[in-house]
Structures are given as C-alpha cells and as structure tokens.
Amino acid sequence: MAEDLYSVLGVAKTAKAEGIAKAYRKLAKTLHPDLNPGDKAAEEKFKKITAAYDILGDEEKRGRYDRGEIDATGQETPHRRYYREYAGGEEGARYRSTAGYEDIGAFSDLFGDMFAERGGMRGGERRFSMRGQDAQYRLDVEFLDAVNGTKTRLTLPDGGTLDVTIPPGVSDGQVLRLKGKGGPGLGEGGPGDALIEIRVRPHPVFKREDDDIVVEVPITIDEAVLGAKVEVPTIGGRVSVTVPPGANTGQTLRLKGRGVKARGGAGDQLVKLSVMLPEQIDEDLKSFAEKWRSSHRYDPRRKLKEQA
C-alpha cells in the first residue's frame, strides 16, 4: 500500500482541495459498496480511495502526508458494516422492492408469488416512498383584507378550490404554507404543502410602513392656526382626531395602536397633516394677508439658504 495517494484519486499533487473532493466524489459514486452489492473489487477500490481521501481531504493531514510525516497507510478506517450486508437478509426484506417484472416473461409471476409467501407483501407492490411536491400559488388580496385578516377561497388551475385563512397583518410578498395541501405523496410519503405567495393590492388612502399605517390628511388654514377636531379614516373605521393649534404641513400625529395588529401588539396610525389653502382666494383673505405681511414677516426658507 505504498501507492501514491494522489494517483489513487487521479489528481495532481498541486490540486486544490475542491478538485480533490470532486475527484473523490466522482470515484465514490461509481465505487460505493452499496451501489455495487456483491462486487468485491469495487469495495477494495472504494476502501482505497476513501483512505486516500481521509488524508488528502483533510488540510492538516494532507500537509503532514506531503511533508512525509505520515505515510499512505497512516489512517485505516475501522471496519464498517455496509447496508448491503443487511439488505439481502431476512430483515432487509422490509426494504426490498419487487415491483415490475411483468415485462420480463410469462414465468415472471413466479417472483411476486415467491416474495409474497416469504415477506407477506403482495407482488408488484410499490415500495418507493416520496413526499409530494409543494404546489405554488399566488393570491391577490385587498389592502384592508390583508391588514385585518380574512378568509378567502383560491380556485386552483385544476378546478379545485383551497380555503385560505389570511392572518391579520400579512404583508406583500409573504408566503403562506398550507401543510399537506400540495401534491400527493408516493408510497408512505405524505403530501406536499401548498405555498401561497400573497400580493397586497395598494390602497388609495392607506399606505403601510411595517406595522404602521400612514394617511395624509389635508386641513384648512383656520384649523391649522386655531386647532380643531377633524375626522380621519383608519383601518378600523373613522375616528375623531384633535389637531393642536399651530399645526403645520409635514407634522405627524400618532394614533397609538391604530395600525396593523401584529404579534404582541399593534402598530400606530401616522396622520400626516398638510395645510391646504381654499381653492378660491377671496378678498378677505387677500387683504388680511397683505396687512399681516407688512408687520409679521418671517422666513421659512432660512434653513434652505443656510444648507444649500
């Protein structure tokens, strides 16, 4: 066993770790004893490449091998009992598959029968088990339904339906998983899941920022100057909000707990005020503004000038 480990794996001494792993896997896939039951030669080769990979696949051991500190036989893996040693036995019958010999010949029914007597399985029974595929769907949801939660029915491409409970606060792009509502499984594998991607339609008034709801509310000049109670829409209905005297455009009022219900609490609603002039400026307002300007000049653009 003084053979050079690099030639066992068929790689250059300068090969990168990646290349060595790749070479090992390629060889192992063809030589693994469980993929070659009964083939003694393949097993010997597999042992050899595995022993080689044990050393060359380990950065530290490889270095020691290269420096001659350990030899090629340095690491012998303890004897391992492969699956194939059990698969042929009485116990292994639980896993053995005898599906589909019908095409071989008229005599083939014999096999199924023989097996039935020994293993208690009907011949031709499928033993292949695989979980069903996950099914992917997309569901458009109205903004308020997404925020407050709802129940809806999804019509599937095959004509079937799926009842979907939209949890309150679901967000755009979120994927709901319905366990066991996907494709059917094979054998003893369970069905797959239905994965439903939620698309939330935008709302003309409400915007969502995480768990907060943002609404822009226009107010009149007099409401801004003197303060007022104004009616504001929220996702739970209209509420009366106090605008403090001297409120200004850009100012935000926070309505605690009026946002999206989330785990362990709720977001807020943010009311963004914007002061609106009347559509028609009448004589009163004009003359007031002229009078007021002459004695109360102020510069809202001072910061603008300072900074740019």
Add this chain to the structure above:
Amino acid sequence: MLSERDLLVRVERLTVTRLKVWVAQGWIKPADAAAQSYSETDLARATLICNLEDDLGFAEEDVPVLLNLIDQIHGLRAELKVLLDVLEELPPDLRATVRLQITRTREYGKR
C-alpha cells in the same frame, strides 16, 4: 433492538431532525414502528443515507431515487438467489440442461 437514542449515538452524523424527516419520507422504517425501535439494518441504512448526502454530495431530492434503485437491486438479488437455490437442488441432469439453455439463450438470444 435499538432505541432512537441508540441510533443517534451510533450513526455519527444523524440528528433527530434528519431521522424524523427520513422516517416521514419512508426512507427509514423503524423495525418496530409501534415501539419506535430500530434494527441493525435500519442503522446501516441510516449510515448509507448520511454517506449519500454528506460524502458523495447527492442532494436530498436524489436520495429517494437512489434508495429506490438500491431497494430494487436487493429485491432482484433476493429473487435471483431463490432461483439459484432452487436450481442447486435439481437433479444433476436437469441442472445440466438448465445450464446449457442459459448459455444458449445468452449467446443467441431467446431460443
């Protein structure tokens, strides 16, 4: 018989999650399903699946395909063994006839 715990200890890279998934997928069938206990066969099979995924680099979705093929091969080998055992018990002249027929069929195709 091995408990789930024994199995986890003896198969180095086996985790509870992995085992759960494999049993759910039907890749591993506890020898005694009611008692959730496992045989040496189950142990060797669990080691094989670790091997396929971790060392040989097969993806999880490849595993059922491989297991299916492996199970088919062992099914075939078991049947073949029965057939050969039966032939072994035949009287010598019958055995000779079978041997001749097998060689002929191999070389010249069906009859």
